[in-house]
Amino acid sequence: MSTDVKSDATAGAQPSAGGTDLVLQASDVTLRFGGLTCLDHVDVNMCRGEVLAVIGPNGAGKTSLFNSLTGAYTPQEGKIVFRSKDGDEKSLLGSKPHIVNRVGVARTFQNIRLFGALTALENVKIAAETRLKAGPVSIMLGLPNARKAERLSDERAHRLLKFVGLEDKLNEIAGSLSYGDQRSLEIARALATDPQVLLLDEPAAGTNPTEKLELEQLIRRINTELGISVLLIEHDMRLVMSVADRVMVLNFGKKIAEGTPSEVQQHPAVIEAYLGASAEDAEVVQAAIAEQHAADGPEEPASAGSASEEPGSDEPASEDSGSDDSGSDDSASEDPTSDEAGSDDSASDGSAADDADGASSDAGSSDGTAPGETAADEESGK
Numbered sequence: 001m002s003t004d005v006k007s008d009a010t011a012g013a014q015p016s017a018g019g020t021d022l023v024l025q026a027s028d029v030t031l032r033f034g035g036l037t038c039l040d041h042v043d044v045n046m047c048r049g050e051v052l053a054v055i056g057p058n059g060a061g062k063t064s065l066f067n068s069l070t071g072a073y074t075p076q077e078g079k080i081v082f083r084s085k086d087g088d089e090k091s092l093l094g095s096k097p098h099i100v101n102r103v104g105v106a107r108t109f110q111n112i113r114l115f116g117a118l119t120a121l122e123n124v125k126i127a128a129e130t131r132l133k134a135g136p137v138s139i140m141l142g143l144p145n146a147r148k149a150e151r152l153s154d155e156r157a158h159r160l161l162k163f164v165g166l167e168d169k170l171n172e173i174a175g176s177l178s179y180g181d182q183r184s185l186e187i188a189r190a191l192a193t194d195p196q197v198l199l200l201d202e203p204a205a206g207t208n209p210t211e212k213l214e215l216e217q218l219i220r221r222i223n224t225e226l227g228i229s230v231l232l233i234e235h236d237m238r239l240v241m242s243v244a245d246r247v248m249v250l251n252f253g254k255k256i257a258e259g260t261p262s263e264v265q266q267h268p269a270v271i272e273a274y275l276g277a278s279a280e281d282a283e284v285v286q287a288a289i290a291e292q293h294a295a296d297g298p299e300e301p302a303s304a305g306s307a308s309e310e311p312g313s314d315e316p317a318s319e320d321s322g323s324d325d326s327g328s329d330d331s332a333s334e335d336p337t338s339d340e341a342g343s344d345d346s347a348s349d350g351s352a353a354d355d356a357d358g359a360s361s362d363a364g365s366s367d368g369t370a371p372g373e374t375a376a377d378e379e380s381g382k
């Protein structure tokens with residue numbers, strides 16, 4: 001695979017899982033909606049170059065954490081800092097999503113957000129064009145720098161679609177692609193914004209076993225070939241245990257464990273959280289680690305984080321089923337001219353949630369996402 005999809009931002013990034021070079025650091029993040037504490041003093045220490053997974057039962061706060069890290073929600077307490085590979089630090093707390101995206105953090109959503117009526121290529125080009133150097137006047141007048149920028153975004157979109165395995169579907173309408181291909185396309189869109197950190201929210205939801213294996217490979221390649229740090233929310237434990245360098249576990253808005261996949265799966269609080277929900281899911285967790293041990297041999301030790309005990313959950317975190325939106329891509333036929341925001345973030349206390357795309361009039365391209373999610377999607381950031 002060619003590495004020519006590397007951009008200025010990612011070229012030369014050296015994977016360093018387990019290192020101390022923190023690319024994303026959140027501390028004491030607390031998010032409340034009215035009387036509900038959705039995130040309770042949560043820390044995230046993401047090393048540059050690693051794949052860090054966030055797991056937990058339904059309602060544990062995983063997506064809320066993503067929304068907090070990417071500016072869709074503004075936590076009432078805490079700090080969130082992004083450190084670029086150049087050493088620049090930027091506080092993300094309270095930043096609008098398009099700003100978060102611009103500094104180098106891109107994400108995908110549980111509810112796929114594509115321009116359903118446009119082709120795969122057009123979808124990625126729109127995202128890539130957020131990185132164009134040409135201004136609107138140059139583009140309108142068709143000046144040479146605008147034409148050059150257009151050509152570069154076209155080339156980049158082609159490379160990215162090839163990278164995610166959609167080179168044969170460049171001109172297919174996004175809304176008619178299979179669910180797995182739509183998820184790959186969404187990842188390509190996010191990559192087109194040139195991230196140093198990629199947040200994937202349940203990328204395996206709704207995909208079939210073959211697509212899951214392809215996704216697993218894709219996540220690895222994004223991490224190793226592009227040098228992009230990946231933060232992954234996923235209910236599919238086999239996928240998590242296979243691709244993650246480290247795993248952090250949320251339950252009832254608190255981090256209850258953090259460590260290597262094997263450390264986490266043997267952690268009493270994690271077993272309790274999963275057993276409390278469903279013995280079957282706990283078996284999946286245990287089976288996954290057994291499988292991985294058999295395949296890989298002993299795990300590398302890694303820095304373990306907090307491990308405060310929490311009571312178990314009543315809710316299962318079954319494979320794939322955690323995505324309440326699986327298969328319900330409401331974005332496939334969205335109007336690409338609509339604002340992404342819908343920006344009615346009517347969180348229950350009115351203070352935690354922000355406009356989910358920072359009023360980007362470029363219809364979501366600013367954060368690598370497409371417009372048109374429903375108001376309900378927007379409220380949940382899913």
Ligand SMILES: Nc1ncnc2c1ncn2[C@@H]1O[C@H](COP(=O)(O)OP(=O)(O)OP(=O)(O)O)[C@@H](O)[C@H]1O
Pocket residue numbers: 033036038056057058059060061062063064065322323324346347348353379380
């Ligand atoms: N905008 C909001 N307004 C009110 N409550 C919210 C909002 N967003 C999230 N919540 C609540 O916060 C809690 C955590 O939800 P969140 O979606 O982050 O969990 P999750 O771990 O991602 O769950 P799942 O695995 O089912 O996607 C839930 O109780 C949810 O109802």
